[in-house]
Amino acid sequence: MEFNIDELIDGYLAGTMDSGARETFEQRMAADPDLAARVQLERELFEAIGTSPENDLRASLRLISEKFNTSESLEEVVALQSSGKRNRNGWALPALLLITLVSAFFVFRSIQSSKTESPVSPLIPAPQEVSPPQQTAPAEKILPQTPSQPGQAIQKSRPVASAYVPIPKLETYIGSYFRSGDFRFVVNAPATGVVLKATSGKLNFKLSGKTEGDLPAGAAFRILFFNNNVRDFEKMKPIESGALVVSTDGKFLFNKELSAPPGLYYYLIEDEQSGAWMYVSKFQVD
């Protein structure tokens, strides 16, 4: 008898019952709340466990979420996928390994040639001269950006001093605008990845820009500075921080002297109240 109930429930949920049997079954459920609850639970189990649009979405989200973990290979994965050759057939890992091997070869060759060619800064990536962005100080140089093509990743792989090793988690957010629809931060200077000169380990850091959109009344922001120490970033222990005051016309100008030995640095602008990030960028100190 109970076995028949199972078959009836299966048939009802699968929609294979004829209309007469369906009507009878629905009358039975109306008279028996326990049966109705059981059918409801089973219906929900189909949605939660079986193939469903929600589970397809969850699968996509799990894949995307993996890119935002602390894996050291994050940058390579992002570089691979931003090339437009999105992987769905399981070749990403072999490709990643191949790139790593080829990169290792270039690194090895670079070390070998640096021993015989130039003694200048063998462990620091050479800054590339590019057209200066708007309102950037003329003396500033632009660092190579995070590679966006697999080929670039191979060509730019060089030995990097530990102080210049990027934090993948932060690199992912550089260039993103974190507000949609209300307001955002636009930084005019310094440009992302710029090389700044420190004097006797001290850097006079100047940040200027404006907010676009409607800034909420009473909004307050902080700027947090990190070096490339992942643990400090994860514990949210900045090397320096300060209030970022936005004037009524939306402009801001921030000045601070930082103790900054040569290396890679990041700064975050965050909403003081909620802690939400508004802007992430980086610079290098020479």
Place this chain on the structure above:
Amino acid sequence: MDKKEQHFIEGILSNNPRVLEEIYRGCLPAMYGMLRRNNGTYEDAKDVFQESLVVVFHHAAKPGFQLTAPFQAYLLGIGRFIWMRQLKKNTRTEVTSDLEDGYDIDADLERQIFESEKQNLYREKFGQLGQDCRQVLQRFFDREPLQSIALDMGFTADYIKKKNKVCKEKLMVLIRNDGRFKEISLQNHPNTTDTGDDGI
């Protein structure tokens, strides 16, 4: 709803990986910032973020859906509600004012969040079954005919029918015996939402 917001909603509804990644890049830091202030880790933020997107997926699929706030505020509002419930359940931690203020969750959205919680509970309980049960039930819930499962697994159809019945019963007992099931079911009932959780 402006074009950007429409783009986000459509990207979620169509499961567009490029748009979903754009949303992660744009909004995950804010979610992390919010949770960090309230005893949450980066991993918590990623989990809550994923759950929030699933809630948006269901909410936005309903006829007559209107986004009444900027997309990020809407998403953070959902995340805030989910995290607040977790804090209250797991740690009884006092929540800060920034977690309690913000986007208002209406009754419909609240029901959707409870529905997602319930489905997560089902998945959790399904994961507690033995491997043989999971194998049969996964295929059953994927709507594969029992005869086909039996043939493929090298059993008789009768054996698989009985196995399926026993495993389904086990799963239902696990679910019904979990206190969260009753709590969520009560909260998800339209007539009891006002008297249950005190909301945001």
